[in-house]
Amino acid sequence: MTASKERRLKPLGLASAHYSVLSAVSEQPGVTGAELARDLGVTPQNVVGLVKRLTDRGLIERRAHSRHKQVLEMWLTPAGEAVLVKADAELAALEKTIADILGDDRAEQLRLLLEELAEGMGDIPNSEAG
Secondary structure, three states: OHHHHHHHHHHHOOOHHHHHHHHHHHHOOOEEHHHHHHHHOOOHHHHHHHHHHHHHOOOEEEEEOOOOOOOEEEEEOHHHHHHHHHHHHHHHHHHHHHHHHHOHHHHHHHHHHHHHHHHHHOOOOHHHHO
């Protein structure tokens, strides 16, 4: 599944992690790096590297917070929004392929099981999740 997702995103110049960042910034315009790290379950250092790559490509811009000038907020640029639309379409096509293979009922069951697993794994401390 991960390899299929990566193959669909690669022509757009994105890895799954880049897609996750773009999606999160789209859902939460003005998000800070610390908030993004928490939401994605990664370290702030990982977010810095991912955001730098996306900023260098002109997909994300960082702006000073209106009241806390040392805090930088993240916003999608028009180019970032355009790439995200294309990436969403690619991943929707992947979901359709999964539904074609499994059938609608089993694909929905898989989605629910993965959602349940993700929620349950979020409750396990890092030392046990490995």
